[in-house]
Amino acid sequence: MSYQGRIDRTGGTRVKRALGVMAALEWAFRVEKAQLELPVSQDANEEGFGFGLEYVLLHRAALGCKIDGGQHKIGTYTHEDAEVIAATVAGMPDSLGGKRMAIRVAELARAGLTPDWMPGAVPRCVPVEVKRNQHGERATTVVVGTERVLSRGKWRTMDVLACPVTYVPHPQQIEAARRAYEDWWQALGWIRDGLADGGMLRAIEVTETMPKVRPWQRR
Structure with a gap:
């Protein structure tokens, strides 16, 4: 005006x-x-x-x-x-x-x-990092600990994975x-x-x- x-x-x-x-x-x-x-x-x-x-x-x-x-x-x-x-x-x-x-x-x-x-801004939970390859996108994971699990009669140590996330905005x-x-x-x-x-x-x-x-x- x-x-x-x-x-x-x-x-x-x-x-x-x-x-x-x-x-x-x-x-x-x-x-x-x-x-x-x-x-x-x-x-x-x-x-x-x-x-x-x-x-x-x-x-x-x-x-x-x-x-x-x-x-x-x-x-x-x-x-x-x-x-x-x-x-x-x-x-x-x-x-x-x-x-x-x-x-x-x-x-x-x-x-x-x-x-x-x-x-209109609403926080969305999204992965901190995303990897891309020929198969598409996949959220990056990190090892946050280990657990012993019984698999096929044997105890095995397995990594515990987590996906770091953030809020945008x-x-x-x-x-x-x-x-x-x-x-x-x-x-x-x-x-x-x-x-x-x-x-x-x-x-x-x-x-x-x-x-x-x-x-x-x-x-």
């Missing part, structure tokens, strides 16, 4: 367009090509990150001095609301993933995607993918609240609409 043309690119007095946070992010990064500027900590050795509304306000004030042109584009205008959205994303606090999450949110918005939560892999989706969803909620409460957008209004929090749960 394209949002181009639906937003007043001059920041004028037109009625604000209502967009959910995901649609607003896609408009800013995919349509307006806004760039993500991550603020640098004063101490380069510190890994901490977290710039809240103060950073966005400073960025917004800077935009007020150059409304007529985009900061990153030459000869092409980037809507100031898109710059504000990008600045908000750049202010992602540590508690929600900081810089890494900010980059993740922007990249997904540019691609018009949501995180891959592995829909592994349950932990599915869990990690869905945990990452939930982290992304929490970050979108923070962006939505910041944009709605900040009152810095001139042409759009961010609504309460959010992607499903756990799309893998059927209700």
